[in-house]
Amino acid sequence: QVGSSESSDRFEYLQTLVTEFQDTDSDEAKEQVLANLANFAYDPKNLEFLRQLQVPDLFLDMLTEEQENLVEFGMGGLCNLSADPDCRDAILQSGGIELITSRLSSPREETVLSAITTLMNLVTPATRPRITDPSILHCMLRFSLSESPRLRNLSAVFLQDVCSEEQLDRARSQMAGRHSAVGIPLPRD
Structure with a gap:
């Protein structure tokens, strides 16, 4: 019985937070x-x-905000939620992949790291084709050359765990074809 009282308090507290978020200017x-x-969102009890x-939808809504702090915290919340199968499904049903993918170009490394981790957590047999879209793979290949060790390592884990060797080879050859000598004038004879 103690557990249900504690859980009722927990629910009310979280509800108060959500209401406060919606009501404040x-x-x-x-x-x-x-x-x-x-x-x-980090605690399974919640x-x-x-x-x-x-709250998954509230976090997703934050990904379209102008203010980078709101985007970062929303992305961090989604990252924490996405490891749970039910939360993962809620995120996917709300069009999460596209919103999260759009934050891979965030100016903030924390936001990008959370986006990569969230995408990895959202991989299912049904979502894998969308999460291994060539545009995402090209992005991860670029991140794997980053100055940042965290970004470099996490993108390498993504490429290793989420992609097939064939997908990687195709993405690498597409990138090589696209970036070779573009905009560089050819030498005259």
Whole structure:
């Protein structure tokens, strides 16, 4: 019985956070609440409640915001949720792959790292073809040459775990064909 009282308190607290997020006009308050929700998404005990409160959709909505902090916290929250199969399904049903993929070009490394991890968590037999789309593979191949060790290593894990050797070879040859000598004048005889 103690467990149900604790879980009812937990639900009410999370509901209060979601309501506060929706009701506030302060960007700073929105960021704070979103950061808290993203942290709560890390705890499996909260996942059912967060799904009931439609927090996966709230996080997805943040990916279209102008303000980079909201995008980063929304992406971090999705990353935390995406390891759970039910949350993964909720993210996929809401068009998550396209929204998350669009954040691979974020100026913030944290956002990009969360986007890559989330995409890896969203891989199922049904979603693999979309997540291994050539444009995403080209992006990962570029990231694998990054100065950042975190970005380089995570993109290498993505390429190794999510893609077939054949897909990688095709993506590499497409990139090589596209980038060779483009815009470089040919030498005169």
